Amino acid sequence: MRNEDFVENLFKYPPVSAHQKTxxxxxxxTIKMGRDKINNIGIVDRGCLKAVNYSKNGEAICxxxxxxxxxxxxxxxxxxxxxxxxNLVSLSDVTICxxxxxxxxxxxxxxxxxxxxxxxxxxxxxxxxxxxxxCLSYKTIRERIAxxxxxxxxxxxxxxxxxxxxxxxxxxxxxxxxxS
Numbered sequence: 001m002r003n004e005d006f007v008e009n010l011f012k013y014p015p016v017s018a019h020q021k022t023x024x025x026x027x028x029x030t031i032k033m034g035r036d037k038i039n040n041i042g043i044v045d046r047g048c049l050k051a052v053n054y055s056k057n058g059e060a061i062c063x064x065x066x067x068x069x070x071x072x073x074x075x076x077x078x079x080x081x082x083x084x085x086x087n088l089v090s091l092s093d094v095t096i097c098x099x100x101x102x103x104x105x106x107x108x109x110x111x112x113x114x115x116x117x118x119x120x121x122x123x124x125x126x127x128x129x130x131x132x133x134x135c136l137s138y139k140t141i142r143e144r145i146a147x148x149x150x151x152x153x154x155x156x157x158x159x160x161x162x163x164x165x166x167x168x169x170x171x172x173x174x175x176x177x178x179x180s
Contacts (some may be wrong), residue, residue, distance in 0.1 A: 004069050005117055005120075006108065006117040006121040007043055007069045007071070008069075008118065009113065009114055009117055010043070010099075010102045010104075010107060010114060010117075011043075011097075013107045013111060014133060015103050015107065016099055016103055016107055017106070017107065019099060019100050019103050020047065020097050020098065020099050021040075021097070021098045021099075022095060022096070022097045022098070023095070023096055023098060024094070024095045025047075025090045025093070025095075025096065026090065026093055027090055027091070027092050027093050027094075028089065028090060028091075029089065029094075030087055030088070031049070031088045031089065031090060031094075031096070032073070032084045032086075032087065032088035033084065033087055034053070034083075034084055034085055034086055034087055035083050036083065036084045037082060037083060037084075038073050038076060038077045038081070038082055038083065038084055038101060039100065039101055040073070040075045040098040040099060040101055041072060041074040041077065041098070041099050041101055041104045042071070042072035042073060042096040042097065042098050042099075043069065043070070043071055043072070043096065043097045043099070043137050044066050044067065044068050044069065044070045044094060044095075044096055045068065045095040045096060045097050046068060046093075046095040047068070047090060047091070047092045047093055047094030047095060047096060047161070048065065048066065048067055048068075048090070048091040048092050048094065049065070049066040049070070049072065049088055049089065049090055049091060049094055050062045050064065050066070050088075050089050050091055051063050051064040051065075051066070051086040051088060052086055052088075052089050053085075053086050053087075054089045057084075063086060064086075065091075065131065065132070066172050070125075071125075072088065072096070072151070073088075073101075074101075074104060075122070077101050077105070078093065078105070078107055089164070094180055106155070108124060109158065127180050131148075131151055134147065134151070135147050135148050135151070
């Protein structure tokens with residue numbers, strides 16, 4: 001199941017479609033600050049966001065990236081926090097569709113299909129975060145690229161799934177090391 005399934009079905013839910021508000025933000029904008037009250041959840045329509053925490057030395061630490069169709073702030077609220085625990089910063093020009101938290105909560109709690117899709121969304125987000133963490137643990141860029149490509153179960157080309165059979169160019173000097 002795709003992350004888009006949850007978002008598409010969420011927007012079909014009448015109270016959500018009636019109360020959504022879309023806002024555009026320029027690149028490098030702090031959209032939410034840590035300790036801000038959570039009144040809305042966001043769906044990234046276009047662009048990319050990051051959640052930033054700071055070390056005790058004041059060094060910025062990026063803990064999560066939110067890409068298109070990513071859901072923002074809902075997990076904190078549903079886990080019992082009424083305050084944002086990180087700064088939410090735009091990495092590019094971004095468009096976010098904001099939904100009042102009460103409407104979102106009602107949709108998730110009262111609609112069984114949305115509940116199931118939301119749980120699947122959380123699973124996929126967790127797996128993708130683990131994939132990113134593992135990728136970043138590799139030391140060289142070549143290892144990271146190889147891991148990132150090969151860690152996907154399938155690649156999609158023009159809506160058609162193809163197996164993960166990829167060719168990596170290797171210089172003649174190293175061909176004897178890698179047997180075909």
